[in-house]
Amino acid sequence: MRSSTRWSLSPVASLAALSLLFIVLPMASRYGLGWSDVSGYLSDLAIGSLLVLLSYRRPWLAIPLMLAWAVMLLGSAELVTAVGRLPEPGDLKYLTDPQFLSHSTSGAGITYPLLAAGLSIGTLACLLTGRRRWRALPRYSYALPVVLLLAHATDQYLAPSEADQWKQFNLPHKLLAESSNAAQLTLENWLDGDTATPPDIRGLAQLDLDGTPLLANGGKARNVLIIAMEGIPGAYIAGNREALHSSYDEDLMPRLSQWAERSMSTPDYVLHAHQTIRGLYAMLCGDYDKLNSGTPKGVELLNNQTRNEQCLPAQLRSQGFSTHFLQGAGLRFMAKDQIMPHMGFQQTHGREWFRNKPYVEFPWGMDDKAYFEGALGYVKQLRQKKQPWMLTLLTVGTHQPYSAPRDYLERYSSPKLAAISYLDDAIADFLAGLEKQGALKDTLVILTSDESHGIENVRLASAWGFNLVLAPDQAALPGIKTGVYGHVDLAASVLDYFALPVPDNISGRSLFRDYSTPRQIISYTNGLLRQHDGKVLTECNFQQVCRRYSSTGFIADSAPYIGRISGKQARLVSQKADLLDQSISGGQIGQRYQFANRERIDLKADDSNDWADNLIGAQYLEMPKGTRTRVTLKIDALRMDHQGAVLHLKTKEFDRDVTLAIPELPALKRGQSIELSFDFDNLETRKAFSFHLTGKGRGSIRISDFSVITEPLPLELVATQTDESGETLLP
Incomplete structure (x- = not known):
């Protein structure tokens, strides 16, 4: 028993x-x-x-x-x-x-x-x-x-x-x-009999200036100021929540919401992607960035000597504007030190420009209050000159791990909420400073965000942006701009405001026109590809299944579910995204990127942060399956103490370390140089691939070469190489 x-x-x-x-x-x-x-x-x-x-x-x-x-x-x-x-x-x-x-x-x-x-x-x-x-x-x-x-x-x-x-x-x-x-x-696909006919993307990629102008002969402003705030979603603006009947009720930015009441606000404003460089490209070049995790188009732009001339800064420069870019962080991350001048900015500055003391020590750069105080001085200098100007500002304090003083941190339950409140006060004080200077009387001011850090349990919050317009012609503009707009429309809107010609390669509609017909727009955030045709929002998830919602707008608190599609219909959505992705280079194979700018770089005593301390801007690249990537690197010691400098080169995919056979970098001594060349094969597609070069020491260096080129594997190797599933890598 x-x-x-x-x-x-x-x-x-x-x-x-x-x-x-x-x-x-x-x-x-x-x-x-x-x-x-x-x-x-x-x-x-x-x-x-x-x-x-x-x-x-x-x-x-x-x-x-x-x-x-x-x-x-x-x-x-x-x-x-x-x-x-x-x-x-x-x-x-x-x-x-x-x-x-x-x-x-x-x-x-x-x-x-x-x-x-x-x-x-x-x-x-x-x-x-x-x-x-x-x-x-x-x-x-x-x-x-x-x-x-x-x-x-x-x-x-x-x-x-x-x-x-x-x-x-x-x-x-x-x-x-x-x-x-x-x-x-x-x-x-087999039952349907797939077709090779590409889908029609004209509704997404074309320029549309057929609407009725809000300003008959263009605007009165002579300058333009674009302010991009890191990660802020449109739900933080009280007027946006009210206009779209949002159930989200936290009032995190009350002072900016008050300024929104004085502006032309666009509640249904779509962000097309995550990552700052993708948002900047879309708003400044009038084109969708990659609707996936491939190489940002801003990086691809470095290899294109014609498309960059159609970006907004280059267009305004050709019309006699002086063009300026100022951000609170260092410029090397995501290669903005090269991308922004390539877009047409005559002056590009980052953390190194600021001489005022920050209120908070922050690894990414200037805290928002100190940043806007410095930016106010920058505007004052521009206004002392007779030449019209364009200035684009980019904040960094609301980027993880977030920047806020102790008194803000004590008032809020998380550093994120404290940083949002700190930004709210900083941007409101900055706008008040502009008004005191008289800048609002002759400057078109556009406030927006580069991307959205999303909000828990708020529908579409990852794609919900905002756009506030302050203009000398405010009385002629509506308080609420109805219709669906997004970052892809910003470049055309600014040129339309000044009654300047808009290049055909720029897409989108003008915020300064009213349209009687719906439009198509597309977005890729939080792993979901969303396309809106003016009546139906189609949302495709990781299972390659698309759900359809009846919605006259893109951003909505809720929308009736009307069914799902798959097969040929679902493929059309992803095929449209694929075609939009090819607007610059048509792919990565054979593309050569040079990330060195040959400027002097002062080293720090510590290199503990792979992101904030990164010395090179080669991030979020894509290497296709069946290719070989070659990297060449040359670093010169310009000024160095007897101990020299210690340098490290890491690689990451989706922000996590990847182990590759990269030779160790020797110590860099005074008067010497380091030259390195290595390659690696891509048996599977690598996405969101980043190089992180960090260094510590007392002195300065110059990176005279950091080139990355990806080409097809030699044919004799293709036939013998297999991917991780055992599949032969045939062309």
Whole structure:
């Protein structure tokens, strides 16, 4: 009897341990991380129960499943916290890398030690209780995960959720859904008979100045000032929330909202992408940046000697304006030291320009109050000259890890909220300073943001921007500008305001015209490709499934769901995005980028931050599958003490370290140079690929060469090389 009791309890203990690891821990961590969503819990139950059944009585299978599950769960939490997305299939090889599981690139440790400890205990319990001799479970028990997966799929189909991916799926379920949808699309393509006819993108890419002008003979201003505030969504403007009937009710920027009441505000204003350089390119060059994570078009612009002349700064320079760019951070990151002059800015300045003392020490650069105080002096200098001018300002204080003084930090629950309030006061004081100078009487002022850092549980917040116009002709402009507009419209709008010719290669509509017909516009944020045709918003997710919503505007608090599309119809959306992506170079193969500007760089005593201390602007590049990338580098010591300088070159994908065979950089001594050349093969497409060159020492250097060129692999290697799935890399 005693033996029978022991026998009957042991399988129960084994099932309990497996359930703890595969079901209880993921559901508890979902709740603790704030990822609660019915679909997510259903996903955890479905995949967890399947893993329990597969692991029971199978130690040879249970061990790899347990280890993979623990790494995936912890890795997902780390990556969502770091960059706001679930891992992609290409990231899986990094989930076993300790570097990936650290909180930051500086190695601050695992963000969720309790989750890691729970996974370790759960895995150990499973190993101690697992046996092959336990009685088999009934076969019908395998129906449980199948029913749960079907229930999840049915719920997604009938009532699609707009929550983030990690709230709806765990990582294995997401990968399973992607594979299932890929197979379905392949079958649909075969049944439909795919066509090679490209879709029509004229509605997205054309210039439209057919609207009725708000200002009959152009505006009265002689100068233009564009202010881009880091990461601020349109929901922070009270008038925008009211106009679009938004349920979001936090008043985080009340002083800017007061200025919005004096301006022409465009509530339904669309941001097309994440990343500052992409937002700047779209607004200054009248073109969509990449609607994916490929090489930013601003970088591609460096290899194009004609498209850059059609950007707004170059156009205004050709009309007699002096053109200026001033940001609070250093210029080298994302190669803005080269991109902005290439767009037509005659003067490009970053952190090094400011002589006023910052109020807050911030690794990215000037805090917002000190920045705007310096910028006010810059405007004063420009106004003392007779020449009309264009000035573009870019803040940095609301960029993670956020910049705010102690008294703001004490008043708010997070550094982010404190930084937003600090920016609100800084920009309001700056605008008041402009008014006191008299600048608002002769200057067109446009306030916007480079991108949106999003808002939890606010629909489309990652694509919701804002545009406020202050002009000498304010009485002739409406307080609220109706219609859908976006960053792609800004360049055409400014040229239209001054009644200047607009190049045909610039896309979009003018904010200074009224249109009686709807328009097409497109955006790619938070991993979702969204296209609006004036009546319907089509949103395509990672499963390559597109959901359609009836909506006369793009940004809306809610919209009726009218069904989903896949197959040929869904492909048209991504094909349009692909065609828009090719507006400059048509791809990366054979492109040569030179990131060296040969300027003197003063080194710091420490190089602890891979981003803020980066000495070169080669970030977020794309290297296509089946190519070879060659890098050449030359660094000269201009002034150096006897200890010399220590330099490091790192590479990253999606902001995480990637291990490549890069030679170590030797110590740089006084009067010497370092020359380096290396290459690496891209057996799979590399996206969001970045080079990070840091250095520490006492003295200064000059980077005279940092070129990156990507070309097809030699044919004799293509036939023998295989990617990670074993597929031969044939052209």
